Amino acid sequence: MTKVLKGKKDFVHFIIGLASVILLPVLLLSIVGIHRNSRQMQERNLEYWQMIVQDITYDMDKAIGDYDDLSMSALIQEELLGILYQEEIDQVEYASALSWLEHQFTVELFLNNSLVSSFQVLGNNGFYYTSDRRIDREETVALTKNIERSGKITIFMPGADESGLESGFVTIGRYIYSYKDLRPLGYFLMSIKRTELDRIWENKDLDSIRVLVLDEKGSAVYGTKEGDWEAEELYQELTAQNAYFYGPKEAGGRLYVYEKSEKSGWTSVAVIPREVYQTSIWSLNRAFLIAGTLAVLVASALAYFLIRSVYATQLANQKNETERSKAEMKALQTQINPHFLYNTLGAINMYSVMEDAEAVQNITDALSKMFRYAVQNPLVPVKISEEIEHVRNYLKVQEYRLGMLPKVDISIEEAGQAAMLRLCLQPIVENIFKHAFAEGIRPEHFIRIYAFREGEVLIVDVTDNGRGPSMDVDDMEYVTDGEQNGRGIGLSNVHRRLKLAYGDSYGLRISGRVGKGMTIRICQPYQVRK
DSSP states (O other), rough: TTTTSSSSSHHHHHHHIIIIIIIHHHHHHHHHHHHHHHHHHHHHHHHHHHHHHHHHHHHHHHHHHHHHHHHHHHHHHHHHHHHOOOOOHHHHHHHHHHIIIIIIIIIHHHHOTTTEEEEEETTTSSSSSEETOOOOOOOHHHHHSOOOOOOOEEEEOOOOOOOOTOOOOOEEEEEOOTTOOOEOOOOOOOOOOEEHHHHTTTOOOTTEEEEEEEEEEOEESSSOOOOOHHTTGGGGGOOSSSSEEEOOGGGGGOEEEEEEEEOOOOOEEEEEEEHHHHHHHHHHHHHHHHHHHHHHOOOOTTTHHHHHHHHHHHHHHHHHHHHHHHHHHHHHHSSSHHHHHHHHHHHHHHHHHOOOHHHHHHHHHHHHHHHHHHHTTTTTTTEHHHHHHHHHHHHHHHHHHHHHEEEEEEOGGGGGBBOOOOOSSHHHHHHIIIIIIOOOOOOOOOEEEEEEEEETEEEEEEEOOSSSSSSOOEEEETTTHHHHTTSSSSHHHHHHHHHHHHOOOOOEEEEEETTTTEEEEEEEEEEEEE
16 A cells, blocks of 8 residues: 555545545435434334323323212212201201211211312201311302312312412312202312322323323313413314424423323323433434444444444334333233222221121132232233133122122133133223223123134133224224223233234234124134143
């Protein structure tokens, strides 16, 4: 080379030519690759934030449903309705009513939910009672002005625009009607500890993310709007059922990811600052540019391979991290719902107070068997009879919690000694209680589980006669975005596990008619556990 490059000028020309031939194409390829992968990373981050908002909306609806059930259980007490039904109450009756509310009713209400802090009863006949002497009649009357008279619950959240409540409590109010003649009787208010509301998002990754919950009029029932744009125009942008958009520059260019709840009509909004959703992208761009430039200068022949290797590693790590986060969230959400555990333990407490030793023994035994079964390795197939036994234990607990069950018909004889993945049937049955029988169980309701062999395929059909799908569905493969269609996270998890274990030709299939029920079909290879 020294013979070719005779002078300093030739050496400079060689360096410039080498840089032109190698450095510029490599930099161009790097820029194109960085742009493409920045877009992919941004899409994955957006999917992750959308999943968090969906999870918040689901848990919030579940908590509201629990509050609704708790307030309804209080309003079916004959003693309470009898007090409010009387147009005039003498001193003896008044004292007797206060004594009953002070002792028996208070104990029953607090046993059902240990998070209840206080409650108030305000009758149209002038009767008033509060379990917290610090809350006087005038404060209660002021709160009742905001309670709807439709019979639905009204929730006063911390941080609400007009609630005027302390931040330590959430108050639930309901207008009371007589179930005999629909006569309006008064108001029932119940205060829940703030920790119950915080539990909705305690397991969510909300670092640097602000959460807003807006009611149907755009008022913030949770969180605080920041700036004039959010206060005046944010709600106008929330036109779809679930979507995302970027705010204006004057509002900081924040990313807004939202979803509307069909149950409450409220909208959950995750507000992600610009520095959060752009940091990872700019960091990756900077790392690629520096690595690419240094690699070309040090060894131009290896620069392209080095950049591609770094890029592939970074992308794989990001993909694995996102998939791992999704898997962890799915795994947590497919475990037994914490509210199910809390309510079951509450039922055990109630039966123990009533000294019904046999009931306590039965429900405790069923619950312990469920947990013992659930914590074992979910990837090891079990006999179909073991999976059925787990479903029976779940139904036993539900019977004690709900007071009654639909008719249950189980037939697995045609399946022989078949084996199936653990925890596939129970999430489907649980989904029936949540959605098919969401409005309550009636005497004509039933659940049928029928397992049989069809060639080399094991088929298990789970059929109900509940409210069915939102539109008629013939036999089709289950759609994996079931969370958005209201079919539940548990079904998506079962569908995905079957595909991962046995291949894309297996999984869940659905069929049903509006108002006439639905069938969820499990398809997997027929195998016998050795």
